[in-house]
Amino acid sequence: MSAREAAARVRPDVIPEPSLVARLLNSRNFLGFIFMLPLAILLLVFLTYPLGLGVWLAMTNQRIGGEGFFIGLANFEFLVRDDVFRLSVFNTVLYTVIASVFKFGLGLWLALVLNERVPFKALIRAVVLLPWIIPTVLSAIAFWWIYDSQFSIISWSLVKLGLIDEYIDFLGRPNWARASVIIANIWRGIPFVAISLLAGLQTISPTLYEAAVLDGASPWQKFRYVTFPQLTPIIAVVMTFSVIFTFTDFQLIYVLTRGGPVNSTHLMATLAFQRAIPGGSLGEGAAIASAMIPILAAAILISFFGLQKRKWQSE
Amino acid sequence: MASVEIRNVFKAFGSTEVLHGVSVDIQNEEFVVLVGPSGCGKSTLLRMIAGLEEITKGDILIGGRQVNNLPPKDRDVAMVFQNYALYPHMTVFDNMAFSLKLAKAPKAEIQERVQRAAEILNLSDYLERYPRQLSGGQRQRVAMGRAIVRDPLVFLFDEPLSNLDAKLRVQMRAEIKALHHKLRTTVVYVTHDQVEAMTMADRIVVMHDGIVEQVGDPITLFDTPDNLFVAGFIGSPAMNLIPGRIGRRDGRVWVEARAGVRLPLRPNAPGQQGQEVVYGVRPKSFQIAPSPGDDTVDMTVGVVEPTGDEIEVIAKVAGEQVCAVFTDRLALKPEQTVAVRPQLDSVHLFDAGSGKRLVA
Numbered sequence: 001m002s003a004r005e006a007a008a009r010v011r012p013d014v015i016p017e018p019s020l021v022a023r024l025l026n027s028r029n030f031l032g033f034i035f036m037l038p039l040a041i042l043l044l045v046f047l048t049y050p051l052g053l054g055v056w057l058a059m060t061n062q063r064i065g066g067e068g069f070f071i072g073l074a075n076f077e078f079l080v081r082d083d084v085f086r087l088s089v090f091n092t093v094l095y096t097v098i099a100s101v102f103k104f105g106l107g108l109w110l111a112l113v114l115n116e117r118v119p120f121k122a123l124i125r126a127v128v129l130l131p132w133i134i135p136t137v138l139s140a141i142a143f144w145w146i147y148d149s150q151f152s153i154i155s156w157s158l159v160k161l162g163l164i165d166e167y168i169d170f171l172g173r174p175n176w177a178r179a180s181v182i183i184a185n186i187w188r189g190i191p192f193v194a195i196s197l198l199a200g201l202q203t204i205s206p207t208l209y210e211a212a213v214l215d216g217a218s219p220w221q222k223f224r225y226v227t228f229p230q231l232t233p234i235i236a237v238v239m240t241f242s243v244i245f246t247f248t249d250f251q252l253i254y255v256l257t258r259g260g261p262v263n264s265t266h267l268m269a270t271l272a273f274q275r276a277i278p279g280g281s282l283g284e285g286a287a288i289a290s291a292m293i294p295i296l297a298a299a300i301l302i303s304f305f306g307l308q309k310r311k312w313q314s315e
Numbered sequence: 316m317a318s319v320e321i322r323n324v325f326k327a328f329g330s331t332e333v334l335h336g337v338s339v340d341i342q343n344e345e346f347v348v349l350v351g352p353s354g355c356g357k358s359t360l361l362r363m364i365a366g367l368e369e370i371t372k373g374d375i376l377i378g379g380r381q382v383n384n385l386p387p388k389d390r391d392v393a394m395v396f397q398n399y400a401l402y403p404h405m406t407v408f409d410n411m412a413f414s415l416k417l418a419k420a421p422k423a424e425i426q427e428r429v430q431r432a433a434e435i436l437n438l439s440d441y442l443e444r445y446p447r448q449l450s451g452g453q454r455q456r457v458a459m460g461r462a463i464v465r466d467p468l469v470f471l472f473d474e475p476l477s478n479l480d481a482k483l484r485v486q487m488r489a490e491i492k493a494l495h496h497k498l499r500t501t502v503v504y505v506t507h508d509q510v511e512a513m514t515m516a517d518r519i520v521v522m523h524d525g526i527v528e529q530v531g532d533p534i535t536l537f538d539t540p541d542n543l544f545v546a547g548f549i550g551s552p553a554m555n556l557i558p559g560r561i562g563r564r565d566g567r568v569w570v571e572a573r574a575g576v577r578l579p580l581r582p583n584a585p586g587q588q589g590q591e592v593v594y595g596v597r598p599k600s601f602q603i604a605p606s607p608g609d610d611t612v613d614m615t616v617g618v619v620e621p622t623g624d625e626i627e628v629i630a631k632v633a634g635e636q637v638c639a640v641f642t643d644r645l646a647l648k649p650e651q652t653v654a655v656r657p658q659l660d661s662v663h664l665f666d667a668g669s670g671k672r673l674v675a
């Protein structure tokens with residue numbers, strides 16, 4: 001027993017001054033900092049560094065195997081006047097908006113259906129998840145067959161049904177190609193939206209619906225006034241992720257069209273890759289990729305405000 | 316305002332039948348409590364009145380109209396759920412106004428009716444709050460407010476007080492009763508708490524395993540329980556039930572319990588010599604006798620629990636555990652044997668086989 005502890009024993013009103021280490025170990029802020037440090041370092045090394053490097057590359061004229069110099073915003077100035085880049089921005093926005101709207105609509109509808117009493121529920125839920133579990137490349141190849149100009153099952157069926165005379169060249173004409181890749185993306189993205197929203201639906205207490213029924217609500221009114229308002233927080237999360245995934249999509253396009261025909265399905269991600277790796281212009285590719293950052297940041301900001309606690313939500 | 320008639324109603328979930336022919340007549344403006352142990356089918360019956368469960372067999376009539384196939388919203392009943400089921404994303408005002416808004420009532424009328432309900436329930440200061448910002452008792456009141464605003468034919472309550480603490484429960488009990496007095500709407504109230512049933516009901520329906528054991532006003536159920544189940548269920552502490560056989564000799568009647576102990580009966584008591592019966596006596600129907608006699612029985616004291624204004628004694632009579640409550644401040648000690656005199660007028664006899672009350 002130290003002298004001070006002894007003193008404290010004798011006169012209990014004297015609280016002994018704790019040592020610096022003891023105080024630090026009792027400080028929430030200090031402990032929080034210490035516990036976060038390992039993760040912070042990991043994030044710094046594996047996230048911030050590549051991001052920083054990418055942004056730096058975007059401001060050089062680095063080529064593969066060559067030397068690069070800092071050229072400021074010259075890459076961006078060039079891109080602003082580059083028709084292909086501008087087309088890719090248009091494509092990306094179109095792709096994201098249309099695909100996200102359909103993914104949301106169909107995903108919500110599927111979630112609502114699966115939340116009802118349906119036979120073979122577990123089986124159906126597993127099936128719904130399939131498009132999401134299969135590797136993208138695999139499903140993209142499957143779609144490639146479906147859209148093939150000679151072997152397309154869609155064209156074959158339509159011809160057999162007598163609805164069309166000639167096979168459709170799905171991936172060979174710009175607007176057909178756009179629609180085709182968007183449909184493939186929607187197919188792949190629905191499970192994530194549906195299953196997440198289903199999880200949200202299942203947190204809503206069934207007695208609320210019974211109360212609403214007694215209050216005189218029709219099925220639509222139940223959805224409009226009970227389900228939807230309570231689902232908004234999870235919708236915000238799910239759609240943020242969905243928009244980010246869609247906006248940065250690469251695999252599907254790369255397998256299906258490689259950006260063709262005549263760049264009509266090039267997204268910013270595929271264009272960045274094409275310019276940087278096959279094209280060798282690392283700096284320019286990095287600039288295209290960097291141009292996605294502000295748009296993504298805006299999307300995240302919007303959803304951040306969308307995600308803020310509504311007044312009715314509990315802490 | 317309306318009567319509710321339940322006629323020989325059955326309910327089966329898949330192949331399990333949980334209600335086996337229930338009939339109850341509920342008068343207009345009556346406060347009827349359905350009471351029974353957990354799982355006996357009270358909520359199921361209530362939900363069938365509301366239209367939330369289908370009727371497997373039988374009829375339910377509200378205000379003389381058969382409602383078997385009427386959707387819930389057309390039955391004009393309001394329900395208060397055990398967990399309140401308030402819409403978490405709506406303010407108190409919107410919660411109460413929801414049904415009126417759906418019915419497309421004019422704004423001014425909605426405003427007025429909600430305000431009035433809020434005044435009755437002391438909620439006027441909370442109209443802009445969300446449910447999560449309210450205490451349990453306030454939420455309970457909002458749930459009632461939501462029902463009142465609708466001005467329904469029948470109020471249905473499903474254990475509305477079971478999530479509240481004991482003190483608040485007593486307070487809300489009184490408030491609900493006062494509310495019924497004011498609004499005079501027919502009420503069907505479910506609880507498994509017999510004290511709640513006794514204090515609130517005009518009439519009580521005692522249910523057990525999907526059947527109705529007895530229907531009657533609280534005093535009738537307490538004084539003349541029809542069967543062993545009602546006898547043991549109504550009253551707190553519960554009635555003491557001691558098995559034995561009727562003995563008769565020389566104009567005297569008694570029940571012979573285990574070890575030859577004789578439990579006194581009044582001379583005109585029913586039952587034949589040798590009949591197997593259950594002798595029922597309420598804890599408060601014992602009196603201490605100065606000395607043993609023909610009308611007394613020996614009681615061996617076990618635990619003595621003074622509550623202040625009375626003394627609760629857990630004891631043994633004829634080898635059976637019994638509970639006795641005395642209002643006198645007696646100095647009883649454990650292991651002590653005293654002679655007690657059961658009040659013969661309030662002794663109940665039940666047939667041991669059927670459990671039915673024996674009547675003279």
Ligand SMILES: Nc1ncnc2c1ncn2[C@@H]1O[C@H](COP(=O)(O)OP(=O)(O)OP(=O)(O)O)[C@@H](O)[C@H]1O
Nearest residue numbers: 328333351352353354355356357358359360506507
């Ligand atoms: N949806 C259902 N499917 C199958 N069985 C059910 C269903 N709902 C209730 N039951 C069964 O019906 C019986 C009566 O249930 P009910 O909820 O009416 O009991 P209760 O009297 O309200 O009990 P408690 O006091 O515990 O609320 C129970 O045995 C229960 O298991």
Ligand SMILES: [Mg+2]
Nearest residue numbers: 357358359474
């Ligand atoms: Mg219940």
